[in-house]
Amino acid sequence: MSSPGGRAASAPLLGHEIEPTVFELSVPGRSAFQLRTTGVPATPLRDLILARHLAAAPVALAEVSERDLVGHYTRLTHRQFSVDLGAYPLGSCTMKYNPKFCDAVAADPGLNSVHPGAPASLSQGWLELLVTLESKLCAITGMAAATLQPAAGAAGELTGLLLMRAYHEANGDVRRRVLIPDSAHGTNPASVTLGGYEVTTIPSNDRGLVDLAALKAALGPDVAGIMLTNPNTLGLFEEEIVEIAAAVHEVGGLLYYDGANLNAILGVIRPGDMGFDIVHMNLHKTFATPHGGGGPGAGPVAVSPRLVDFLPGPRATRATQGDYVWSTPARSIGRVHGWHGNAMVLARALAYIDVHGGEGLTRVAQHAVLNANWLRERLRATLPAAYDRVCMHECVLTATGIKDEFGVRGLDVAKGLLEEGFHSPTVYFPLIVDEALMFEPTETESLQTLESLAASLERLAERARRDPDGLHRAPQTTPVSRVDEARAARHLIATEDAAQR
């Protein structure tokens, strides 16, 4: 049953008034803070700290009442789209619904009031939680052990590259290059560079997959490994993965699995079984921990047996007597986080895994893939897929048709979708597809929502024909209309003080 107007499953934002900054709301002398009555003697600072360290004048912050503070940030939320408001089919980002239960778990002071430096004897519950999560992530990925320290995907990638480097160095093996397909996320080549390697790009073939012949031609004894996303960023499964793995291992290289798209294969196939040696996961994607408007994430890295000794430390482990302890692997690359990683994100992910269980996680992948294929098929006549066959959890469509015919670009469609009350898909990525629109509906959106989304896109295609100029100007019904990004870069104003100058 489709929703009237196509909007019932999502909603436009209502916050159309420009909100003053908190500094513009400031009135001298106003304040909101209240502190404990401590009874500690109020010794003048000058008697405690040498004058040469003391500030000449206090740092100026906004001065507002609690009521003003609540009004300000509440009004800002009315100008912010979110998963809770509506569908967010942003490809490669896995913006699924975040179960509230997981947030409730993380709000428990028994977890979130524990100091990270407290001795293990005082944080046994936390260590058990971390050990349990590690073993479940290993079961899901088919790996031997994992570090939970990396704070997000890119940190996980670099950690994985450093593990690759440490492994080769321990074998007295100097290697120079890491292979990356041309469809890879931009973070992959960045991580390779920071890991001290050079990037060799492998082209895709006409099916959107790694060109196996080109890969084999690029392999050699100086290749440290390959970074692969599978399914890749076209949403397509690398069907020759077994051959790829064999070829890379043949020259002594390691396989790195970029877990950005892990949601597609949960319970269906495991990176370890495909031959991968290093796997990073984005818990804020696959395991539904909320993205926070751009973090926090968590990017655990799981490894095959031969890399376990190199993992970052300290790691929570279970001692023979049954209690939990911190231990650092023998040839550890060292710390990659100031403490133990984004612990509250890790706790949410474990709660999500526990609620779903093995079968539930498999259903996640099945329904994510079903939804993406339904959307791809449903939009066949409107926005055709760049590669016309069964996809995994996301589909990359192309707007070249309406661009050639009406001069309406993929970006215009994406902006038009905002007026329809949906978030845009990812645009112009992957780079190898012209006018790419990458949709990842996720498993948490219903058929009715997908129907609404498809109806909105059909309306936009019709509008492209009828009123292309209108679409160039879209969106107009959002809190602000199309934003002048060039001006922001040309004339940088990154603080209130720069705005005053």
Add this chain to the structure above:
Amino acid sequence: MLAFLGMDSLDQLFAHIPASVRLAQGLDLESGMSEPDVAAVFAEYSAANRGQLSRLTCFAGAGAYDHEVPAVVKMLSSRSEFVTAYTPYQPEVAQGVLQAIFEFQTMVSRISGLPIANASLYDGATALVEALNMAAGATHRQKVVISSGVHPHWRAVAATFARGTGHEVVVVPFKDGVNDWDRVDTTGAAAIVVAYPNYLGVLEDLSAARALATSRDALFVVCGDPLAAGVLKTAGDWGADVFVGEGQPLGTALSFGGPFLGLFACTIEQIRRLPGRIVGETVDSNDRRAFVTTLRAREQDIRREKATSNVCTNQTLMAVTAAIQLGWLGTQGYAEIATRCAQGAHYLHDRLLAIEGVTAVSSQPFLREFALRLPRRADDVLDDLVGAGILGGLSVESLAGAHDPSLEGDTADVVLIAVTERRTRVELDHYADVLSKVLS
């Protein structure tokens, strides 16, 4: 839906995946449980954490502090529009997060005394790594000189990432609680890195370090405490080129160490090398004020193999939280908190020093944290304090290992004690009384 695709089973969607490597039996995991059943499991984890603050009075710090976080900050920062949004790639529907980050950048700029701040990094330790990358990029040199007053974990993280970048990390030892620059070769340094206050709580006059950085044409990086500028000079006042900090004290719970908040600010000269996201002010097509992520060409997912930074997703929710917390504090509250920390810390410091066998590690000034040498192993003493309901601090041994260039002699009997504005005189007196008994 399957029928629409001309399929009759979900398995058909996966038929193109090679059967030889597909899972035959599904995952080796327990069956799913209802939310209340999972809640019961988590209640056991929670109960096993004897260190939770309802059971112990917290004097532990080292970058993670028990500060007041009021209901209004918790409630606003947990609004689902902030919590369940993605990175603001579509500014027309992300003005809420973008404006909150813009305000956050302004606040970080002011408390660091530097003109530009980014939208956040993972944590203090990884923010330091980004500062080192910036310095190497700015100077085309590989050597980074880091004071041993920088948190031992931060130094460890810097060493880990140097394995990939090839940076040569030189650690400066202390003498009498301050940097002994003459003991290391600083020629060819890309960065001179100090901490203010340092991880042992000490405030060192940074004039010498600034002069050294100038003489080496290196970037001067100050690792700072975001609450310190409530009463102390800012990093900018000391001439820093870069400020990095751990933003946890700005509204984030102890959280067992994460998610925390990496703070990063720098001079205008370094803007093109600034890691992570920056939000800038602009206008929309109707000439109304709007905010947008800008200078995107610097960011690692765009620069690809030319990147010098390792952050894509950052810690936006903690940054928004910090902005709300600083809004709650205001000019007056921000200064008041730092003042109260200093008053409480000095009161406890003097009471503990009066105990026989307890000595000061440094005679230098401090703000809210200080290190003391105890007559026996600090971890054993701390264990004894737990029995009296006190998390008495952290041993330097637990942070830095048995030996560290920041201390002459063993680390084992040195304890690091933090006092926040939440500690009452009764709690401080109780600590002193119990420690006195434990040591007698």
